[in-house]
Amino acid sequence: MPPRDRSRGRNVHIYDAKDRATVLGDLILTNGVTNTNFYSMVEIIILFTSDFELRDEGDTKIDRNDDPFQPGILYQCYRIEPWLVRTISHDTRTRVKSFCDAIRSRDRRCVISGKRAVGAYRDDWTGFEAAHIFPLAYESYWREYSYDRWITIRQELGGTINSVQNGMLLNSAIHQLFDSYNLSINSDVWIIYVCLAGKYLDQEFLDDPQRPVHQLLRWHFRQAVLANMRGAGEPRFEHDFPPGSDIVGDILYGPKSVERMEFELFNRLAAQVEIVLLKYTIKQEAAG
Structure with a gap:
């Protein structure tokens, strides 16, 4: 297909x-x-x-004003900025536990829909997920371009990319829309685009001193614009694979195969590798 x-x-x-x-x-x-x-x-x-x-x-x-925009035709020369391939995040490694705990403690609701995590008092977060704004899979890119210069709250574990300032608690479905750039936040005006279009983020979120960094939300918004507006449009990747599906084949013979394979391998295998290394460490300590 x-x-x-x-x-x-x-x-x-x-x-x-x-x-x-x-x-x-x-x-x-x-x-x-x-x-x-x-x-x-x-x-x-x-x-x-x-x-x-x-x-x-x-x-x-x-005119450049606050009137509602209407369909139109336009203009001149241009240069394309790179778009970072991103698919649905599956990362559950122990290094992001402190990130999840900090996001849950701060938000206690989906910050986009406003729906409260009613089971939070008994540590039941079913249907809610801690989402990275800048994806963990691109941590090398994060370091290379010094995105951590905007982080003022640093986690004890997991590095600056796992700061509470690089995340939000989202409803599971909204998390998928956010990861696939089908939903984004224009932090210049704190308004949501695409899904739930025109909805402003609530004042509780804006007043929180630990809220996500403006520059990172602006980065995500730029990526969403690049993915959804330029040329014929970037591809939408399948993420719901039934048992027995040829996931590797879908990636290798689909668009942007190298970038997507790198991202998927990081998300799907990193947790398993960490478990194997942990077991190996435990065996070595027991043998010693």
Whole structure:
């Protein structure tokens, strides 16, 4: 089965004003997107060498203001920023336990839907998951580009990428949408896009001194824009594999096979490797 891309259902189409046969990007317009918001999205997927403006089909200028954005046509030169392949996270290793504990203690609800974890008092978190904003699988990228410079609350275990400032408690289904860039938060205005579009995060979340770092949420939002708007759209990866499925074949013969295999191996095998190493250590200590 060919992979699904993200272009289906888009109702805003972005063109070069000098070459309207070439689509630069598209968008599924949802509630809450203003003209100013849309300008900021376009600036993520297109690099302009000078000031620019957006115009609709009638060649009328779209002002950069807070009016609701309407479908239109657009403009000029661009450069694509790399998009980091990301699939549903399965990481359950012991090094993220302190991360999960800190996220649960701070949020005690899905911070996007607002639904409370009613079983939290008896340590029952069924249906709620601690989600990394910047994925754990890209920890080398995190270190290389010094993303930890924004972290002020450091965990004793797990490194800065496992700081409470790099995570949120989410409903399990919303976590999947967040990981696949089908949902994101524009932290410039603290509004949610795509699923639950137009919903603002609550004041309890915004007032919390331990809340996620603005710069990391902005990074995730940029990734979501790149994944969902540019070109024909990045692929959507299958993650629900019934028993007996050819997972490896799906990855190897699908799009972005190398990047996806690296991400999946990290998420699916890292926990098993840690268990094996732990057992080996225990045996060595017992033998010694």
